[in-house]
Amino acid sequence: MGNFCCHFEARHDDDDENKADLSKATIVFVLGGPGSGKGTQCELLVKKYGYKHLSAGDLLREEVKKGTQLGKEMESIMKEGKLVPTEVTVKLLRKAMQASSNDKFLIDGFPRAIDQAETFEQDIKPPALVLFFDCPEEEMKKRLLKRGESSGRADDNEETIVKRFRTFLDCSMPVIEHYERQGKLAKISAVPPPDEVFVEVQRAMDGLSTEHGEKPRASDHVAAHAQGAGLMAA
Numbered sequence: 332m333g334n335f336c337c338h339f340e341a342r343h344d345d346d347d348e349n350k351a352d353l354s355k356a357t358i359v360f361v362l363g364g365p366g367s368g369k370g371t372q373c374e375l376l377v378k379k380y381g382y383k384h385l386s387a388g389d390l391l392r393e394e395v396k397k398g399t400q401l402g403k404e405m406e407s408i409m410k411e412g413k414l415v416p417t418e419v420t421v422k423l424l425r426k427a428m429q430a431s432s433n434d435k436f437l438i439d440g441f442p443r444a445i446d447q448a449e450t451f452e453q454d455i456k457p458p459a460l461v462l463f464f465d466c467p468e469e470e471m472k473k474r475l476l477k478r479g480e481s482s483g484r485a486d487d488n489e490e491t492i493v494k495r496f497r498t499f500l501d502c503s504m505p506v507i508e509h510y511e512r513q514g515k516l517a518k519i520s521a522v523p524p525p526d527e528v529f530v531e532v533q534r535a536m537d538g539l540s541t542e543h544g545e546k547p548r549a550s551d552h553v554a555a556h557a558q559g560a561g562l563m564a565a
């Protein structure tokens with residue numbers, strides 16, 4: 332049994348000197364299992380709240396498309412359902428953030444392991460809010476297989492989906508628990524149709540003060556509502 336959180340050897344380079352100042356940025360992490368609907372909700376969030384949407388998976392797939400040696404290594408890791416080294420992903424995210432004129436970011440599909448959260452927080456800053464889309468595996472699998480009919484994604488196949496679920500449980504659930512302990516987590520059921528999920532997303536976002544990155548009370552707010560509606564997992 333392999334270590335599903337494993338990484339290959341990290342590389343250092345320093346081509347991101349002269350960083351744009353991200354200290355005043357508002358950061359919202361968007362987490363959830365594969366196929367839980369992160370990208371779908373991010374599209375709605377962009378329209379309503381004007382955030383810049385950065386999908387870690389999309390940034391990685393763009394690198395793979397470039398066909399570099401690093402891209403080839405990343406492609407094989409992703410086909411195995413494992414995680415690309417933290418350093419690679421954080422660097423791509425930081426570059427994309429610095430290239431944006433926006434100062435509000437939805438970071439979708441990241442952090443997916445505790446070391447990713449720690450590195451991002453040290454290099455950039457902590458999130459103001461963490462949205463977590465809670466969805467049963469069977470539902471996610473059904474959605475991914477359907478998406479795979481047209482996505483062209485090398486990882487939307489049954490074999491890789493099972494491995495991605497394993498990685499999610501082993502590596503990403505601890506991240507969710509970490510932010511839950513910090514009171515930053517808004518746990519939202521991803522099972523209802525997208526517009527209904529978005530109602531809960533808006534509740535969490537509306538509890539977030541974007542002015543100075545103040546700590547939100549989203550978890551209290553959303554948890555109370557979700558529990559009332561019988562939506563929370565145990």
Ligand SMILES: Nc1ncnc2c1ncn2[C@@H]1O[C@H](COP(=O)(O)OP(=O)(O)O)[C@@H](O)[C@H]1O
Pocket residue numbers: 363364365366367368369370371372474475477478521522523524525528
């Ligand atoms: N609430 C939902 N109910 C049913 N299907 C959904 C819902 N949200 C997303 N989907 C569909 O499920 C698939 C995965 O959604 P996506 O947003 O790509 O997930 P993720 O970014 O978490 O991998 C897509 O085909 C999408 O259209």
Ligand SMILES: Nc1ccn([C@H]2C[C@H](O)[C@@H](COP(=O)(O)OP(=O)(O)O)O2)c(=O)n1
Pocket residue numbers: 363364365366369386387388389391409412413414415416420439440441442443447486495
């Ligand atoms: N923080 C991240 C995000 C994605 N990856 C890799 C591993 C993931 O299985 C793939 C695809 O991620 P993406 O967020 O696009 O997709 P899913 O949420 O799994 O549908 O990218 C990573 O290694 N580290």
